[in-house]
Amino acid sequence: MKGFLLSFRSEFYKSRKTIGFWGAVLLPLLISLLALAIFYFKSEKFIAMPALALWIQFALVSLGVMGTLLLPVFIIFIGYSVNSVEHRADTWKTLFSLPISRWSVYGAKFAYAVFLVFLCLDLFVLFTISFGNLLSVIKPELKFNTYHLEWELTQIYFKLFLSSLGVLSIQFLMSLLWSDFMKPMGIGLVLTIVGITAASKDWEYAYLMPYAHPMEALQSMFRGQKGPARDIVINVFTKDIYVSVAVAVVVFIAGYFIVQRRSVK
Template sequence: MVMKGFILSFRSEFFKSRKTLGFWAAILLPLLICLLLFIGFYTKSEGMASMPPMMLWLRFAGAILSVMGSLLLPMFVIFIAYSVNSIEHKADTWKSLFSLPISRLSVYAAKYFYALFLVFLCLTLFVLFTIGFGNLLSLVKPELRFDNYHMEDTLAKLYFKLFLSSLGILSIQFLLSLFWSDFLKPMGIGFVATIIGVITASKGWEYCYLYPYSHPILALKLLPHNTNKGETPQIVIDLFTKDILVGITISVLVFISGYFIVLKKSIK
């Protein structure tokens, strides 16, 4: 009963949002950024021709990743959390949504998981476009030897870790956007919280693993390099660090408490 309602509600979320910026942002954002980077590398390829393939990939993927953790991912998550909820705020449809013969849990969970899905989709596309455009570069500019190194696995893991690191922010922002119909409050709070997260993480504050808005930056920090002489350097990613575990715990707790608030909430 709850599961069926969840699936129906999830499909309805897609149906409703497929013509909104919220949905298209998840596709266009990675496409545009990777395309711009592609153009940049294509036009400024001279200095990079001598680089080893691994360094090329690190520069290419790193250009995105460097802004991803500090700004791009938190802001995108804040925007997605807002956009899935604002569909109902704008149309004044909460009351009709909650007077349908579908359990409140299904409606609430479907919306939450749809937001989660959009973040996942966006990050997956970042991986695919990074790999795709990288390989395309080696085709159109054969002096850039992107094809001699493979980091699909590493990138996928890294982005999956980024996805996990966004869970804490997403759950908090989702709840804020559920209750406030305007854009400025959740956006403002999220922005300030992100700035604080960036500052505390970059200052190396010892407790910032407890603070969700620091998690995306932490997820990209401390990539341990295996630098034994003679071996090819390797990037090892530890998926479940303590900041990620804290993020998952926070998201579960906020999701559950959010449900009880929705249950008790009277619809205006």
């Protein structure tokens, strides 16, 4: 356990000056700032809305882009960035000749990738809530302060987080095994497009495809409405989420056995 914690800390130490880590912070900040700007400059469009619908519209600026293409691309990028640190510096051989079990080294790396995705989605919640409340101060005609969406939003992003785990585990393993970016990126993008297509066409087996899960998760919460979404139905633990978590667990364990048996270059 000590080896795992040390490795996890080291992952943070290594990444704290890289785009991999800052991407997880800047992405939610920039998108939330964009939402803030839209609502600030186009406030007249939203004044008439009831508070809940207002919050939903506000949150959907981020959720919309994240739930479709951006989250899978971000995950592809995170899976790559935590592994490329070692590929580029040729440090796999040093990592695996440390007096730390291979399990800890591998587990900590995976856990750190999961942590970055979690951090990113967490910050989306934080920035959305903060900027919404900020808007009700600087634009009092937008009545954000009359409704509290914190709990719902936390649930939504938690579901999105769980839905991303399957994709993350696959991307992580591909990036671990291949040093060049093009393979995991190319395969990941193709699968993402297939997944998005399947989810958006409501294909009945889309829930079995990890790359369809982020979009499935989002659709399940904002479906069945014509025009702008005004209401949400939150059910975190749906079958696609179970599939996503199961895929993550299986791929993670399979990855460990691959690492264990593989010779280090």
